Amino acid sequence: MDFEPAYTPEQEAFRTEVRSWLAEHVPVVEGNPDSDENYPKYRDFGKKLGERGWLRPTAPIEYGGGGLSVDDAIVIGEEIDVYDLGIPPYYDTGGTLGGASILVWGTEEQKLRILPPIFKGEVVTWQLLTGPEAGSDLAGTQTEAVQDGDDYVINGQKIYVGGTHGADYLWTITRTDPEGKRHENLSWFLVPADSPGITITPMELMGDGGEGVGRGHKNTIFFDDVRVPASNLVGGVNNGWKVATTHLELEHGSGGRIGRNRWFDRARQRAMGLTASGEPLLANADARDRLADVFVRTEIARLFDMRNFWMNRSHMEMTYEGPQASYFRKMANLATAQSIMELVGPYALTSDPRWDTSERQLDAFMKSSIVDLHPGATADIQKVIMARRIGIGRQVREKAGKTAE
């Protein structure tokens, strides 16, 4: 067993190149990196990464990716991680997950046309899955697409979508055969966001403010007779559920990740500056126990993600591991928020610039740990998928969705 990536001299040389490029191009920002003021700087940085092919390092060059090996992608990921930035550094679920789904299910023409702007970071793409009538029951969506000549006409509504700063494309699942069998009546479309008939309205949710899940505001998107060319239907007519298995497999955590344990770092950093009853907070045995609680849970979540990263990149057959990591992280974050509240007291809850030293991170986490129980399928749905994949009560185990990497 080896828990570390092995680096060749070539990779170390590549690391030096990546490091110096990042040092030159990562934006210097003040205050909360997720603020509206800072967003355009990161958006710009994402485009520059995309130009180099480093936004989607492993995607083929002809589709706008970097054409790099997984090992090189790990190096890029690690170096960007030093700056505490996600990849890409802006909210783009339709690009991350939709891009991978299009890579698996798109025609060659679609891949060449649609993917380069996504993989180069030129456009932002939102995923649109949940509707008012279709939450956990995604396959029950009533957003409808009807063929009319060379176009499809879409009507319906999607909710809990995107973020604060708008999108260029919408990646969405619709019902294309109202009489068809469940799971055989759906199709995916890539819809230009400026198409006539689209209305985007902000939602008011707990945890608004800033960018990203739990921080940015979410939107309701109304489709009123929106015309989309049939060439933007990806994966085949009424084959949308298969495309969804790829999209959802990745969203449920099967891609894995290698990363630092940030919530422990943040909790410790905040606690270190505090005193309680005149003593340093972390001299208190109860406080140290709570910090250990945070560490234990977040380390397990890190290890599950690392295992999934390894399995996914090694092309091993995965079963319950993706939804397990997703379920565990959701529940671990909820419990960790509680531990941090017990650790630092009411300081966990404030974003007041005078009393908060976490750049609003803790206050946001108190809310996002609740909000995040639902996106990418609820904790309960993750358990249902795990049960099917394990084969609890059934002789035939359900297979995982097909992913690109």
Add this chain to the structure above:
Amino acid sequence: MDLSLTETQQLLKSGVEDFIARDSPREAIIDIVETEAGYSRDAWKTAAEIGWLGMAIPEQYGGSGSSVTDIAVVYEALGYGPVPGPFFSSGVFSAYTLLALGDEPQRSRYLPLIASGEAVFAMAITEPDWAWGVGGIHMSVERHGNSYGLNGTKLFVYDAITADYLIVAVRTGEHATDIGFLIVDTKDPGVSIRRIEGFLTTECEVTFDNVEVPGDALLGGAAQAMAGFATVLRHATPVLCAYKVGGAQAVYDMSVEYSRERVQFGQPVGRFQHVQNHIVQLVNHLDSARWTTYEALWKIDARKPDVDISVHLAKAVTSEGFIEATNYAHEVHAGVGVMREYGLSLYTRLSRSLYHALGDPKYHRRLLADLIVDFDPSLATESSNGTGNHVGHTHS
């Protein structure tokens, strides 16, 4: 990065699986654990011939000097059985202790006996004032010329009843770390050993009534042996964790199987979401135990400087996880799970009995907190220069 077992480790694992199927099936274990010895001497001899008792022991003393990960692979497979016997007490815990603290004559005399299975060793550390760590060691020795006089009681000593020798932790002075380790022959006059009853496995009470042991019985002649013993614990703890991971894997497999076979209300019980939830929680505990244990093992073999963080993490998670795994398995199995002949309760008993072994979760969480409060994360990515992570000459 490669989180899979090596080919050698796969062979070690399947070797134990074959052994269990042939020499120690669960149906037999159910009866064997209730005998006075608690394990099969025939199976023990076979295990010794295969070499499982000498894995922690260098070749020069009759062992194979295996990596701690290789050893853990075998112990995980034994835990699946769960194969009973003083495998861990003798072949790992005592072997590592002799290796780390013993002088050359002590190593040459005793380690080959452990490797061949001829002698069984067990570690006698805790006392009626129960606490893991130096704070719980009160028994003192009296110097009588060229020998030591030993009086007192050691309690919850695993495998003492079948041991030929005990390695006894004693207080040698006033200072907290004035702790030495004495080798005591269990046949010596004044030594009495009694297996104690309860929801336990092989825990014993050992009393020393004016026992005289020779002066050369003090390991390494050292009155302050705690530093060396920390190295022993670093290596032995994740191997014990692996044994529990094997046990948790077994109860998981039993539960999934049962969820498919047991029919109530006209369908397999695994179709009910409450039952599914029990198994989902079970596998989460199992995998938490597995991956924290594996990372700790890797850090030992790779000589990582932050290895102790991972060892404490693994022991805390694994002790809790094994208990939780059996609890969820009982919820899945209901009445069948508590029937003696079904075998689930073997693991349940073990999960309780081994909860405190080498320190309970609270103890390890406290030590973990001590390390992480002041830990510099940047150290985690650097390799150590061999900062004494290794026991004796095990694997240099």
